[in-house]
Amino acid sequence: MKTNSRESHEGAKLPPGSMGWPYIGDTLQLYSQDPNSFFASKQKRYGEIFKTHILGCPCVMLASPEAAKFVLVTQAHLFKPTYPKSKERLIGPSALFFHQGDYHLRLRKLVQVSLSLDAIRNLVSDIEAIAASTTDSWVTGQVINTFREMKKYSFEVGILAVFGHLEARYREELKKNYGIVDKGYNSFPTNIPGTPYKKALLARKRLSKILSDIICERKEKRLLEKDLLGCLLNSKDEKGQVLSDEQMADNIIGVFFAAQDTTASVMTWIVKYLHDDPKLLEAVKAEQREIRKFNKENNLPLRWAHTRNMPITYKVVLESLRMASIISFTFREAVADVEYKGYLIPKGWKVMPLFRNIHHNPEFFSHPQKFDPSRFEVAPKPNTFMPFGSGVHACPGNELAKLEILIMVHHLVTKFRWEVVGSESGIQYGPFPVPQEGLPARFWRESTN
Numbered sequence: 371m372k373t374n375s376r377e378s379h380e381g382a383k384l385p386p387g388s389m390g391w392p393y394i395g396d397t398l399q400l401y402s403q404d405p406n407s408f409f410a411s412k413q414k415r416y417g418e419i420f421k422t423h424i425l426g427c428p429c430v431m432l433a434s435p436e437a438a439k440f441v442l443v444t445q446a447h448l449f450k451p452t453y454p455k456s457k458e459r460l461i462g463p464s465a466l467f468f469h470q471g472d473y474h475l476r477l478r479k480l481v482q483v484s485l486s487l488d489a490i491r492n493l494v495s496d497i498e499a500i501a502a503s504t505t506d507s508w509v510t511g512q513v514i515n516t517f518r519e520m521k522k523y524s525f526e527v528g529i530l531a532v533f534g535h536l537e538a539r540y541r542e543e544l545k546k547n548y549g550i551v552d553k554g555y556n557s558f559p560t561n562i563p564g565t566p567y568k569k570a571l572l573a574r575k576r577l578s579k580i581l582s583d584i585i586c587e588r589k590e591k592r593l594l595e596k597d598l599l600g601c602l603l604n605s606k607d608e609k610g611q612v613l614s615d616e617q618m619a620d621n622i623i624g625v626f627f628a629a630q631d632t633t634a635s636v637m638t639w640i641v642k643y644l645h646d647d648p649k650l651l652e653a654v655k656a657e658q659r660e661i662r663k664f665n666k667e668n669n670l671p672l673r674w675a676h677t678r679n680m681p682i683t684y685k686v687v688l689e690s691l692r693m694a695s696i697i698s699f700t701f702r703e704a705v706a707d708v709e710y711k712g713y714l715i716p717k718g719w720k721v722m723p724l725f726r727n728i729h730h731n732p733e734f735f736s737h738p739q740k741f742d743p744s745r746f747e748v749a750p751k752p753n754t755f756m757p758f759g760s761g762v763h764a765c766p767g768n769e770l771a772k773l774e775i776l777i778m779v780h781h782l783v784t785k786f787r788w789e790v791v792g793s794e795s796g797i798q799y800g801p802f803p804v805p806q807e808g809l810p811a812r813f814w815r816e817s818t819n
Contacts, residue, residue, distance in 0.1 A: 382714035385430055387412065387420035396422045406698070409433070409724055419713055429720040430713075431699075435734070435753035438723035440710060441702055442761035449702035449721055451763055456559030456567070460551055460574050461627055462620025467763060474762070477621060480605050482766045484598035485531060490770050491674040493530060497774055498672050500526045501781040508813040513791050516641050517808035520634035520778075527774045528629045531767075532622055533584065534597040543580050547573040548626060555627075574623075581619040598625060625767065632696050633771045635802045637778055638809050639694040640686065643741050644783070645790050645811075650686070650743070655783045657682045662784045677776045685743035687775050691757035693741055695726035696802050700759055725756050788813045 390396035396408075409431065412420050418434040432438060441449050450470050453461075458468055466477035483489065504523040508514050525545065529536055536544075554570020561568055588599060602618045644651040661676045699722045708715045715721060730738040734754040735745060758765035765771070782788075788811050796806035 382709045382712060384716075385419045385421045385713045386416040387422050387431075389421065389423040389428065396424050406726055406730070409698075409727055410730075413724075413727055419711065427720045428716075429722055430715050431722050431724055432710075433724045433727040433731075435728055435751070437710065438725070438728060438756065438760065439753045441721055441723050442700075442756075442759065442763065445708070446761050446763075448705055448708050450705050452701050452703040452720065454559070457555065460555055460570055461624050462574075462578075462616070464617040464620035465624030465627075466621055467624060467628070476605070476607060478762070478766060480601045481598065481621070481625065484596065484601040485767045485770050487769055489596055490531070490773055493770075494674050494677060494773070494777065495671050496530055497527055497777045498781065500530065501774075501778050505781060505786065505813070508786070509815050511812065511814075513810045513812055515808040516811050517634055517638040517804045520637040521630055523778065524630045524633040524637075524774065525626065527633075527770070528626050530597075531629075531770055532598045532625060534595055534600075536584070540580060540584055544577065547576045547580065548623075551577065551623075552630070577623060578616070578619050581622060582615050585615050585618055598622065628765060629767055629771065631802050633774060635696045635804050636687075636690055636694060636771070637775055638804055640690045640775065640779060641782070641788065641811065642790060642805050642809055643686070643690055643693070645788060647741065651783070653682050654686060654779065658780050658783045661780065672777065672780060676780075677773055680776055680780070682743070683776060683779050684772075685746040686779070687772060688746045688755075688757075689741060689743040692729045692735065692755060694803060695729045695757070697757070697759065698726040698803070699724045700763075725759075728754055728756070785816055786813045787816055 388396070412422065412431065413433045418432065419437060420431050422429050422431060432441060447470070451467055453468060458465075461468075466474055466481065469477070500523060504519060504526070508519065525548070529541060529544065533540075550573035551570045554566040554568075554573075557566035557570070559567045561571075585599070585603070588595075588603060593600070599618070599622065602613055602621065606612055644654060657680060661672070661680070664670070665672065665676075702721045702723075704715045704717050704719050704721055707717050729735065731754075732738055734751055753760065756764075758768040758771075791810040791812060793806045797803050798806055798808075
């Protein structure tokens with residue numbers, strides 16, 4: 371494949387598609403409707419590769435498994451991860467997902483080690499304790515915002531994975547300031563005082579200070595912890611260089627950012643999907659009650675081995691990941707002119723593999739709009755199911771995410787029943803899809819039997 375100069379792509383032409391209005395392109399169209407309909411209608415009209423213009427950038431959209439693999443795996447070096455500068459400032463420029471090459475590889479390995487199966491198998495009882503304390507406040511008879519509550523839970527699990535057991539004062543400060551950054555992240559990026567984005571920038575500075583204090587304290591104690599901060603602190607590259615406090619802080623905030631909303635969205639959808647399918651809910655309850663009964667009789671807590679043996683629940687998790695497709699697409703940028711299937715992708719253009727379109731394609735998943743966990747009794751075809759992305763930039767925390775979801779489901783179905791309040795349908799994008807208004811619901815304790 372030739373990628374060096376425009377001349378070498380003589381026969382290649384730009385993909386079909388419309389660039390919309392001058393400068394704003396199709397951005398308004400994308401944001402004024404359900405993004406899924408926007409992408410689906412484009413795909414229907416132009417096929418699996420098409421061009422458009424959104425958020426001030428010319429883009430090529432790719433909606434086939436082969437194209438996603440081409441961009442994310444086989445030719446990943448030709449497509450760098452790209453984020454708007456305003457978002458990079460809030461997370462921190464040294465966070466691993468803004469990079470390619472040696473630095474990215476080094477950081478990715480560190481994050482992978484701290485979130486590997488070996489590392490997280492020891493967190494089960496701690497995560498269960500977080501699930502219990504999060505849900506304790508739900509049974510007052512009041513309507514709760516399920517998504518907001520799940521965000522609290524996933525943030526606490528994130529803190530556990532990054533720092534192990536962290537002092538309450540640090541935890542509260544982190545939570546408060548991260549919440550402000552989170553609110554400003556998808557707001558209009560302006561430096562005007564009082565705006566959500568400006569508040570977020572100031573909160574981000576405070577986060578750096580808090581993290582610097584925690585890092586300093588940990589260095590003094592010289593503890594050899596296996597959590598993420600421990601892995602970052604003990605890392606040296608081949609020249610013996612250690613990571614700076616800023617690099618560590620950016621990557622810690624990057625992990626919080628990657629771990630919170632996405633996992634919370636999936637758990638919110640699971641609460642809805644189970645609520646909407648009483649038969650399936652009964653099957654999940656029966657599976658989880660067996661585990662609970664065994665533990666009660668033998669006076670055991672929930673253990674790692676149990677979470678590895680929840681076949682029905684696990685298929686519900688996979689189908690929720692497919693159906694909700696929290697990450698609808700990912701942004702890359704061509705670092706050279708690239709030719710794909712006779713089409714030219716010019717250097718500097720954004721390239722977006724559309725995961726949701728692939729997950730909802732009837733060719734790969736029959737009746738894609740139907741929630742059917744049994745479809746995962748057979749492994750999906752390669753590159754048709756990518757809830758955590760693919761290739762060198764795939765989410766390194768996917769096993770932790772699945773573990774915390776399984777533990778929360780175990781906790782919910784064995785101890786609670788619930789009803790969804792208000793609208794049964796409707797999706798909000800912020801930017802991740804969540805049920806309307808965060809899925810307001812009422813929870814009651816199950817009478818223990």
